[in-house]
Each structure stands twice: as C-alpha cells, then as structure tokens.
Amino acid sequence: MPALEVSGVTYSYDGFVTVLEEVGFTVDAGEIVGLLGPNGSGKSTLIKTVFDLLRLQSGTIAVGGHEHASPAAKSVAMYLASNDYLPQFLTGREYIEMLGRLYGVAVEHTAADRLFETFSMAGRYDDLIEDYSHGMRKKTQLVSALLMRRPLTIIDETLNGIDIEALHRTEKELARLRAEGRSVILCTHDFALLERLADRVLFLDHGVLVTDASTDSVIDEHGSLSAMVFGHLDAEPRP
Numbered sequence: 120m121p122a123l124e125v126s127g128v129t130y131s132y133d134g135f136v137t138v139l140e141e142v143g144f145t146v147d148a149g150e151i152v153g154l155l156g157p158n159g160s161g162k163s164t165l166i167k168t169v170f171d172l173l174r175l176q177s178g179t180i181a182v183g184g185h186e187h188a189s190p191a192a193k194s195v196a197m198y199l200a201s202n203d204y205l206p207q208f209l210t211g212r213e214y215i216e217m218l219g220r221l222y223g224v225a226v227e228h229t230a231a232d233r234l235f236e237t238f239s240m241a242g243r244y245d246d247l248i249e250d251y252s253h254g255m256r257k258k259t260q261l262v263s264a265l266l267m268r269r270p271l272t273i274i275d276e277t278l279n280g281i282d283i284e285a286l287h288r289t290e291k292e293l294a295r296l297r298a299e300g301r302s303v304i305l306c307t308h309d310f311a312l313l314e315r316l317a318d319r320v321l322f323l324d325h326g327v328l329v330t331d332a333s334t335d336s337v338i339d340e341h342g343s344l345s346a347m348v349f350g351h352l353d354a355e356p357r358p
C-alpha cells in the first residue's frame with residue numbers, strides 16, 4: 120500500500136493562473152522522498168492540498184490508501200509546516216500530549232524528555248513554548264514527529280534553521296522511520312542532505328512535475344542533484 124498517491128492534481132487560486140498542473144506521483148511505504156522546486160513552483164500548495172488545507176479542485180489524492188480528506192487519511196499523516204507556529208500558552212509536554220491525543224498515540228514522556236536532551240533542549244520540556252527560541256520550536260516540531268511516528272510525515276523546510284548536531288541526529292532518526300516502513304517527504308533546497316538521505320526526488324517547476332526519479336539515477340545522469348536542477352533552470356526560458 121503506497122503511503123501517498125497523487126494523480127492529476129491541478130490547482131488555481133484565482134481561476135486564471137494554474138499553480139499545479141496535472142501533478143501525479145506515488146510515495147511508497149519506507150521511502151524518503153525529496154521535494155525540490157524554486158520559490159513559487161507550487162511545493163507548499165501541493166502539500167496543503169495533500170493535507171486538505173486547500174480544497175482539491177481536480178485529480179485524486181490517497182494517503183495510506185484513504186481518500187485524502189477523510190479522518191482516516193488525516194490520522195496516518197503529519198505535516199511539519201515551514202513556519203514555527205506552535206501554541207505559545209502550552210509547555211512542550213502539554214503540546215506533545217495534545218498531539219498524542221489527536222493522533223491516538225500514548226506518549227512516553229520520558230522518551231520525549233530524552234529527545235529534548237538529545238536536541239540540546241535539556242530541562243526545557245516543561246517550559247512554556249512562548250519562551251522557546253525559533254530553533255527550539257523547529258526542534259520541538261521534529262521531536263513531535265519522531266514521537267507520533269506516523270506512516271507519512273511531510274517536512275516543509277523545518278530542517279532549515281536547526282543546528283548541525285540536531286540535523287545529524289534528525290538524519291539518523293528519519294532513516295530509522297524509513298527502516299520501520301514509514302515514509303517521509305522532505306521539502307528542502309539542501310541538495311547535500313537529499314543526496315545523503317533521499318531515495319527519490321521530485322522536482323517541481325511552475326507547477327509541473329519535471330523530475331520523478333531515484334536519487335542515484337539523477338546523480339548517475341547529472342553528477343549531482345544541484346547539477347540536475349540548475350541544468351533545468353538554465354535550459355528553460357524563465358518568465
């Protein structure tokens with residue numbers, strides 16, 4: 120059962136300009152997939168459509184085999200947004216507990232507290248999120264995903280802005296999710312990270328999926344992910 124199946128998704132905010140055009144791809148269980156694309160290429164629109172934050176206008180999306188707008192689909196997937204908005208009036212513990220109740224996960228708070236330590240936030244689990252720095256909020260998002268362990272996690276630029284130690288730890292943890300058969304989509308411009316971690320890459324340009332290929336095959340053909348992306352951008356006339 121694929122973790123995510125997107126087919127024929129077209130989207131327009133205003134009915135005139137098409138922001139996604141017939142986008143289709145599949146993410147298998149146990150795959151880490153990189154989602155690449157210039158600013159404005161439609162990555163966030165695509166992710167918001169998957170999570171039913173934007174109403175689907177055409178095409179189909181299934182999450183873990185469930186119609187994407189159904190409660191079943193929403194319970195198997197988690198979205199880490201690119202912003203650091205978290206409820207300020209909760210402590211880290213209360214926030215993680217709230218997510219656990221939403222997803223039906225019994226949170227092991229000792230493990231959560233240990234993850235806070237691992238991510239250089241020792242002793243801060245019971246502090247108000249209001250007092251967390253930007254980097255701490257991003258790391259709290261990551262810790263929550265590692266505790267919820269959903270079959271599909273989509274991470275939109277959340278890794279930008281965390282320190283190298285946390286990044287190193289996150290890479291290991293994401294590889295563990297994959298080994299457990301869970302899937303991750305990483306939306307990032309960090310080519311080196313994707314070369315280390317991603318099994319496959321999707322490259323979106325002007326709302327069109329121009330590349331859907333294994334990372335190894337892209338590197339074999341172009342030498343590197345960046346060479347593939349920059350080669351495409353140089354070859355295409357830009358508006």
Ligand SMILES: Nc1ncnc2c1ncn2[C@@H]1O[C@H](COP(=O)(O)OP(=O)(O)OP(=O)(O)O)[C@@H](O)[C@H]1O
Pocket residue numbers: 132133138156157158159160161162163164165
């Ligand atoms: N709420 C909105 N109303 C109208 N147009 C929008 C809205 N949100 C995004 N757009 C437009 O849709 C297009 C795709 O935007 P989107 O945010 O999906 O791209 P992106 O690839 O995520 O960009 P970035 O890398 O900058 O986050 C852009 O032209 C953007 O201006």
